[in-house]
Amino acid sequence: MNKKKSGLSPVIATMLLVAIVIVIALIVFLWFRGITEEAITKFDGKNIRLVCEEVSFDASYSDGTVYVMNTGNVPIYEMKAKIQGDGEFATETLSSGWPERGLNQGEASAISITGAAIKITLIPVLIGETSSGEKKYTCDERNGYEVYAA
């Protein structure tokens, strides 16, 4: 008699199995979709992380103004600045004087910054393409450029 008793009926077991499979499939789908959306590309499908390695610019800082020249072939959409002052630290996106459409090949710009700086780390921001349209990407700090107060 005891042997005939089962913990779950076959119908419930099947339903549980199907439900678990659906949930796992959904999780895997969302995970993969997240991965593919994160792939920002530029220049005909090149990952933007690789494009960041090609960014080339020169910069200097004097009297509250940062001078930047794009010496490479990658347009720089925006520029983030880590401004290190005397006992203070701030991060901002350079805007006053920065061209609206970005700093293209061979262009240069003078940008005013607020506050006294001892050292400024300039980090380029590029614009790339994703499956859902254009998206900004901030390059790694190692792709940046350090300038010191003259």
Place this chain on the structure above:
Amino acid sequence: MRKIEVKKKKGISVMVGYVLLITFGIIMGLIVFTYLKTYVPRDALQCDDGTSIFLKEYTCSGGELTITVKNNGRFNVAGYFIHAANSTNQTVATIDLSQDYNETSKINGNSIIFDLQNTNAMQPNVEMTGTFNINQLYTSIELIPIRYQGEGKDFKLVSCGAARIREEISCS
């Protein structure tokens, strides 16, 4: 008898199992391929080594800046970007002079191009003179040579940042 019948029952056939496995493998492979394809490195757009120009002479007076540029490299050059600085403290020149060039037909965007037929017209050892109308006294100018490079859809104007030159000037 009954035991044997139960053993023969299967939830899914072996063939369907294989088809599902292969399909799943192909889909996974495609997704991973699509993602990793973007990481395949390709040649960056850059100037050939050995591209070089230098500022042979200049005159800056009476609201005119005249420069003579010589191609002292191994490759032809298409033109140059030119910027000026009006302060000795400024080590990166940011004032674009290309729009002040006398021969407006040679202005291409923010650069000066010697020949608008998309060719690298300035051959090695050739000198080119150009005049700019200026309205302030500049302290230095910077030039970056540019070249057309690549083929087909990759044929583009390339900035030769490594060959950038800077010269202190004095205007009166």
